[in-house]
Amino acid sequence: MSEDLNKVQLITARYGEKDRPENILWNSQIEGLLNHRSVRNFSQQALPEYWFETLVAAAQSASTSSNLQQWSMVAVTDPALRAQVRKLSAGDKGLANGYIEEAPAILLWVADLSRNHDMTVSDGLTPGVHDYLDSFVMATVDAALASQNATVAAESIGLGTVYIGATRNKAKELAELIQLPAHSYVVCGLVVGWPAADSDAAIRPRLPQSVVAHHNLYSACDLDAHVRSYEEAFHAFREGLGMKDKTWKQAVQGAATSLAYMDGRQNLRATLEERGFGFK
Ligand SMILES: Cc1cc2nc3c(=O)[nH]c(=O)nc-3n(C[C@H](O)[C@H](O)[C@H](O)COP(=O)(O)O)c2cc1C
Known part of the structure; x- marks a missing residue:
């Protein structure tokens, strides 16, 4: 299905260079999860x-x-x-x-x-x-x-x-x-x-961890800045697959506003x- 990626490559593919966690615990099950792609x-x-x-x-x-x-x-x-x-x-x-x-x-x-x-x-x-x-x-x-x-x-x-x-x-x-x-x-x-x-x-990048995961209390982050950063990884992913250029924000807004998106x-x-x- 895909070339064998090592731990750092998998984490980087999931988050991009800038927002990837420094390290995470590792075993074959976690590796399998991080390797997910539709x-x-x-x-x-x-x-x-x-x-x-x-x-x-x-x-x-x-x-x-x-x-x-x-x-x-x-x-x-x-x-x-x-x-x-x-x-x-x-x-x-x-x-x-x-x-x-x-x-x-x-x-x-x-x-x-x-x-x-x-x-x-x-x-x-x-x-x-x-x-x-x-x-x-x-x-x-x-x-x-x-x-x-x-x-x-x-x-x-x-x-x-x-x-x-x-x-x-x-x-x-x-x-x-x-x-x-x-x-x-x-x-x-x-x-x-x-x-x-x-x-x-291919592995589709996700938002930086600090956007979706919190310690003890839900703490709103600087969403704009984080999304801007995520857009870089998102853009690289789409470009890599030859997909038409679209920002993640546009995708979010389309899904939030278009009843055509609901399709029944x-x-x-x-x-x-x-x-x-x-x-x-
Ligand atoms: C509940 C659910 C419904 C989904 N429905 C569709 C679908 O109808 N068609 C499709 O191509 N992908 C569908 N997807 C796949 C998502 O688009 C995909 O998981 C997302 O873009 C992230 O990509 P990844 O799974 O490769 O990480 C669905 C995913 C979930 C979890």
Whole structure:
């Protein structure tokens, strides 16, 4: 997938020269995490035997709120079904997220209150707690943690992944397509496959640590100065991949102001309510 980078190179790729932490503790697991990059070009090679069981075991090893295990995963491998998932996640112009069809699998991570709901109702009890926003948050966090454990496991065996939040563009239609029960929805997808030989996946720099992480109290930093500094690393990353020039600030502002960016996700709350979630 990528040339072997050493510790300093990985930290530098993540933060740029100027803002990188001097040193961090190091082992193979931390190295794997710092080596993360989303992959968007996949080979046709089949996934290895036992990939499913391995990724599910990793996902189920994540912590889960009160051990309630309120998530599920649907691995869509059938090409015709994958094409439909892609269509529902392809955006306005129908061009986005083509890798859903290119890679052999997309894993759909589901926040799932349905099992616990049914187990409660079937004994004549009322699952009133499920009507509260916190239940929705619990199930969504559970699904996210499970998906990230699967991502880390997949990357550790050399597979490439990319999350697909665009699976929420048409959340209602996607839930119907994969026959989700009430009280569940797809939080996000995760495309999994072998990176193409010519994959240009690269480590994408992040904000300086002091912007996002604090000691004891949240302390607002000089955001402008830090973002200006980050723009240098961000620019170098985009330039390196031949991407059109755009600042991170422009990306942030576009995502904050453009309803076109939401691409249907404006309807998510209504869909969730229809599917039985409550937001008390
Ligand atoms: C919840 C979530 C949803 C995402 N949705 C998409 C998506 O729909 N399409 C896509 O190409 N990338 C998607 N991404 C990938 C992000 O763009 C990517 O993680 C980010 O740009 C940082 O790059 P990196 O993962 O290579 O470090 C998503 C990531 C997350 C965590």
